[in-house]
Amino acid sequence: MNALWDQASTKLRDRVGSNNHTAWIAPLHLTGIESGEAKIATPTRFISDWVQRHYADAIRDALVEVGAAVSRLNFSVAAPRRAAPAAASRKRVETARPVAEPEMSAPLDARFTFDNFVVGKPNELAHAAARRVAEGGPVTFNPLFLYGGVGLGKTHLMHAIASDIRARRPEARVLYLSAEQFMYRFVQALRERTVMDFKEMFRTVEVLMVDDVQFIAGKESTQEEFFHTFNALVDQGKQIVISADRAPGEIKDLEDRIKSRLQCGLVVDLHPTDYELRLGILQSKTDAFRAQYAGLCIEPGVLEFLAHRITSNVRVLEGALQRLFAFASLVGRKIDMDLTQDCLADILRASDRKLSIEDIQRKVAEHYNIKLADLVGQKRVRTIARPRQVAMYLAKQMTTRSLPEIGRRFGGRDHTTIMHGVRKIEELCADDHGLAEDVQLLRRALEA
């Protein structure tokens, strides 16, 4: 039986590819053939179901090709056989553990809760969707895909969801980890030949949360495994929450089938902060710092000044406030405008850096993969003319330059041409989702 199965298994490797073979075929054993029925043992019910659904025909054909008189397959779940006793005992220990070991989940930051998350216009939809997922109940959108630029609160919301679910339903298996950790664990499982345990682990959670999914772009085997994990959980009606630094369609080197799966649920954007949100966050963080630095007070106007001047992201804002408190407590001064200017000179200088029209042109040319000279040149083909209009639009929106001045920087064009370009992009963005995404992405990259 073993020899027959080895031959069939080799044929199957050619047919299904080595990753699938390692994951699904290698754990199977042919235990006998009776009256045209091949008896196949699988280590878990999950693998048994999966293999029957995806590989039954391929297995039967492979067995026939190597000379077995087989017309039907019969799958049963049996403990896996291990050659070395050490491996066998390790397996026993592993299977004795509860399926979703807590250590598989990354630790949650206790500060990242819904209570500590300040809601404003730019993040209200993301916050509402996150709350909805945390409440549980029927899975209405799957996955929830949260995306946004650096330091805008994606991880904070992910942790808040996980903590909230655990508080409401301590028995629920919530697995939160970064895409990098997912890859690391997968590679480790391949190395230690525990891929089955890995699969079982990920496929038996109730809520799977993967942060920074863009990390798996370009990593073929990890993407493959992620895709299967994703499908298996969605099939079982389990909730998935994903975060990334950009929309699914914008993640380069991510397989199309994964992009389309990620777009199937609710895709929500965390927009760059506005003044009100920044001020709200500063006030909320100040309360927390006050508790830590008793006796320190902030003069009126300081928080407003910071909310105006530091627009890059919340992490920088938070760092600035932390530095102010630490510095003030060290030198025994109150936090007023003088201290703020002294202590945060570098951060304020960086925020002061004016965006030039050339910065915008360079970024747009790079984004659309065209030459800078073409972007400002006279070619009228759509593939160049449209990016040119995008650059004109961003130059108008993101700098204080006048239309004639922008025209001069775009190869000496008239100000009416610039106005036309700006209007065109405004109109197109209303209907063309892809273009609107491009503009958003570029804006964020330029603001970073």
Ligand SMILES: Nc1ncnc2c1ncn2[C@@H]1O[C@H](COP(=O)(O)OP(=O)(O)OP(=O)(O)O)[C@@H](O)[C@H]1O
């Ligand atoms: N709306 C908010 N209210 C309170 N704190 C916030 C808010 N948004 C972001 N923060 C804080 O800003 C910091 C950065 O947020 P977070 O790590 O969640 O960003 P991110 O979007 O995951 O960034 P990255 O892309 O770098 O991973 C955290 O300390 C977080 O608590």
